[in-house]
Amino acid sequence: MGSARPSSARWVASLGLASAALLWRPLPAVALNVGGAICNNTTWHLADSPIVVTSGLIVGGTTFCAANPKPTLTIEAGVEVRFASSKVLDIFGTLIARGTPEVPIHFTSNKAPPSPGDWFGIRFEDASTDATFDGSGNYTGGSILEHCLVEYATDTGSSGVVGATSAAPFLKDVTVQNCNPATAVSISVAAPQVTRMRNVWVISNTVTSGLSVNSSGLVDLAGIKVANNTLNGTGLSVVSNNSSSRATQLEITDNAGGGNGLYASGSGSGLLISNAVVLGNAGAGITGSGLSISNAVVSGNAAGISVSGLTLQDSTIANNSGSGISGQGTTTLSRVQQRRRESLVITQAFQSPEAAPAPIRVLRSTSATTPARRYVRPPS
Numbered sequence: 067m068g069s070a071r072p073s074s075a076r077w078v079a080s081l082g083l084a085s086a087a088l089l090w091r092p093l094p095a096v097a098l099n100v101g102g103a104i105c106n107n108t109t110w111h112l113a114d115s116p117i118v119v120t121s122g123l124i125v126g127g128t129t130f131c132a133a134n135p136k137p138t139l140t141i142e143a144g145v146e147v148r149f150a151s152s153k154v155l156d157i158f159g160t161l162i163a164r165g166t167p168e169v170p171i172h173f174t175s176n177k178a179p180p181s182p183g184d185w186f187g188i189r190f191e192d193a194s195t196d197a198t199f200d201g202s203g204n205y206t207g208g209s210i211l212e213h214c215l216v217e218y219a220t221d222t223g224s225s226g227v228v229g230a231t232s233a234a235p236f237l238k239d240v241t242v243q244n245c246n247p248a249t250a251v252s253i254s255v256a257a258p259q260v261t262r263m264r265n266v267w268v269i270s271n272t273v274t275s276g277l278s279v280n281s282s283g284l285v286d287l288a289g290i291k292v293a294n295n296t297l298n299g300t301g302l303s304v305v306s307n308n309s310s311s312r313a314t315q316l317e318i319t320d321n322a323g324g325g326n327g328l329y330a331s332g333s334g335s336g337l338l339i340s341n342a343v344v345l346g347n348a349g350a351g352i353t354g355s356g357l358s359i360s361n362a363v364v365s366g367n368a369a370g371i372s373v374s375g376l377t378l379q380d381s382t383i384a385n386n387s388g389s390g391i392s393g394q395g396t397t398t399l400s401r402v403q404q405r406r407r408e409s410l411v412i413t414q415a416f417q418s419p420e421a422a423p424a425p426i427r428v429l430r431s432t433s434a435t436t437p438a439r440r441y442v443r444p445p446s
Contacts, residue, residue: 097148104159105131109140116146118176119153119185126159127193136195138162143213144169148176149185157188157209160195161235165213170239175218182246182272183220190233196259197236203262203286209235217244224274226252234259234283241267248274250295257283257308265289268301275299276321285311285337292318297325301347307333316342324348327367332356351386370404378402 098114101121110117124130125139138160141147149155155173165171175184190209197208211228219227219242227245228237229252240263242250250268252275253261261281268276269291276292278300279285285306290313292301301318304311311332316339318327326349330337333356342362344351351367352359355374362381364370369388371378376393379400383390390404391397 101153103127103130104139105134105137107138107140110142110145110147112142112144115144116148119147119149119155121150122153122156124156124158125161126157127191128158131158135193136160138195141171143171146172146174148174149219150176151184152186154186155188157190157233157235158193161188161190161209161211163211163214165239167213167239170213170215171211173214173216173219177218180218180244182218182244184218185220187219187221187225187227187229187247188216189225190230190235192232194230194233194235196234197262199236199260199262205236205238209233210238211235211240212238214240216240216242219245219247221247221249221252224248224252226250226278229253230255232256234261236262237266238264240265241269243267243270246272249278250275251277253278254280255283256281260284260286262286263288263290267291267293268295270294272296272323273299275303275325276301276318278303280305281311282307284308285313287313287316289315290317292327293320295321296323297321298323299325300329300349300353301325301327303329304337305331306337309333312338312340314338314340314342316344318347319343319345321347326350326353327364328352328354330354330357332358350388351383373397 136159141163143165327344327347339359346366350369351364352371358377370383370386370390374394382403
């Protein structure tokens with residue numbers, strides 16, 4: 067969790083330590099102030115940290131950098147980038163910000179003490195360089211945020227604290243926290259770009275939506291956590307018409323404010339959702355259409371699953387306040403445990419080859435004395 071820091075010290079959050087220790091060390095005597103347009107390849111070095119963005123910062127683009135519209139801004143591990151009020155980092159070229167588990171990059175407010183909404187986030191524009199991958203899905207180039215902490219920001223027009231419009235950066239081991247935007251992370255892109263994320267966390271924010279992906283291309287998400295937010299929309303939203311799209315290792319838990327946990331929509335039953343825990347949200351657990359869900363636990367939400375065109379297997383639906391499973395279209399259940407007091411409401415075709423014969427496992431206590439979770443990023 068983020069905390070205020072004195073202006074005479076720099077916070078380095080070691081996201082890979084199980085103790086989530088906060089390390090403090092003195093600042094250089096003079097910060098490096100930046101703003102305006104970056105039109106040449108530029109590196110922000112650790113020795114220059116903190117970098118203070120004093121005016122709107124644009125990397126590339128034809129308006130200000132016609133001679134070189136796609137420069138690269140590289141940020142070294144351990145750099146802290148502080149933003150003055152309402153300032154934004156706008157990418158038309160390439161951003162390479164690669165921290166490490168021990169020395170992440172920190173994007174934050176320049177105010178002391180900082181507050182949610184102090185600055186306007188990081189935006190990847192249509193002209194920015196998309197991430198590229200090899201045949202095994204390994205990153206090979208293009209824009210990337212890796213081992214980065216982003217906090218105390220907001221967005222404009224639901225663009226996202228980390229936002230990409232017709233752009234596809236690679237997000238890996240990124241945490242967005244202590245923000246108050248409409249959307250914490252927002253990616254909207256068309257084929258053939260690939261939207262790939264690994265270990266992206268949205269925690270302790272006040273938002274409408276936590277993480278939103280809308281793409282006609284391949285969507286490949288793993289290790290997404292949306293937890294302990296106050297939200298009135300949806301924790302995680304994934305919309306894709308690509309039959310190979312998938313989202314796995316999901317944790318959408320303990321979000322207040324009335325919003326639903328997961329919304330997903332695919333073509334037919336092409337969008338695969340697996341290894342998902344949707345737990346303790348103020349709204350419904352999973353909603354959407356055209357989904358194939360496996361190895362999911364949906365428990366302690368206002369309702370369980372409401373999906374049109376659902377294939378559900380090897381999952382447990384339990385302890386939700388409203389209906390357990392509901393929807394329209396063909397619904398196929400296989401090896402699904404469901405608490406008996408919850409209703410099963412399906413219209414049209416319903417197939418259940420192996421539905422809920424086994425006792426329901428107790429997943430967690432709903433007692434008010436249940437200790438709060440601690441969210442600590444594991445080592446890569």
